[in-house]
Amino acid sequence: MKLQYSNKINKIPPYLFAQLDELAQKVISSGKRLYNFGIGDPDMPTVEPIIKAVKKTVEIPDYHRYPSYVGNIKLREKISSYLKDRFNLKMSPEKNIIVLIGSKEGIAHFPFAFINPGEKVFVPEPGYPVYRDGTIFAEGIPIFMPLLKENDFLPDIEHHLKRNQPKIVWVNYPNNPTSAAASDKFYKELIELAHKYNFIIASDAAYIDVYRNETTPPRSILEFDGAMDVAIEFYSFSKMFNMTGWRIGFAIGNEQLISGLGKIKKSIDSGVFDAIQMAVAEELENGLSELSKIRNIYFDRREKMESVSAQLHLKPYKTNSTFYIWAEILDGMNSQEKVKELLNKYGILVTPGRGFGPSADNYVRFSLTAKDCDINELYDRRRSL
């Protein structure tokens, strides 16, 4: 039988990190030392209180059954308290919060609830590829909004509104890959535009708790007036608690947007294992004790790798958020050439900007999730690189 993929699948380019994995494997099998700054997957183990909690929750037979489609109410209550403490938000656990199998799952499925074939979705570029892919699967049309250094990596949404009417506009701050943060002014104007032009704001806040301890924490778009009418915001426990492998996140915001996503999920999945949900609930109650330590580690690594990258003809964008360094290439190479040079000469693996979109071909991204010993070694050797 001759099998053919659907037209939708054919529109999706190969997943960037699968290609990077292949490159890394080649270096390892050639016996060379690899310093892996590729994928944003924390090297540190899941925070201890969650490990301890899950050892207990996994023993409870009630948690072995199908979980709630929209998330265990006890976890949603704890999320609601976290949102109150962190942003002074009032989110009803029943109406404004849904638990996800990682934020990626929610981001990919959200367009199914609101996009009809041919409707437009504004997507940041460079950006996390799932905004584009989810749009394509829902038969929408992604309209790419370049994020440029001269605009502090914020999109010029008004410019795009002159030509296209979107149904959804994706924003992601603190941003992957550029590490930029959003200003209050940007969020206020975006909310005004959403009311005026009648579009949904989908905000991806996966990195909202990864910031430099001494600075003002990044804000939620839902803190701003008028946002509850138009916005949904996606959160991840992956980066916050070093638990990418466990698959748990959540979304908050407008009741209709949350319930639309819930309708899709009811037909597709059956929620997150209750033992995991309850372990996270316990950690949220314990006051997020580990977060400050994790932030210090990332910002110590950032300072060291900024010095290292300066020796490699790269100029890092100065930021207080995310665990990424977005580094401009200063020696005229494009991003794929630079990635090859860094890998072949030094065994350093970074992500080419081009992989996140054509506007970023003069950048590479370091993920500061490499091991401390690797970072320290490069830092000590930096002057001889």
Ligand SMILES: Cc1ncc(COP(=O)(O)O)c(C=O)c1O
């Ligand atoms: C911007 C952004 N959003 C969402 C995610 C998905 O995270 P998770 O599904 O682990 O919550 C990632 C993962 O790298 C990301 O970089």
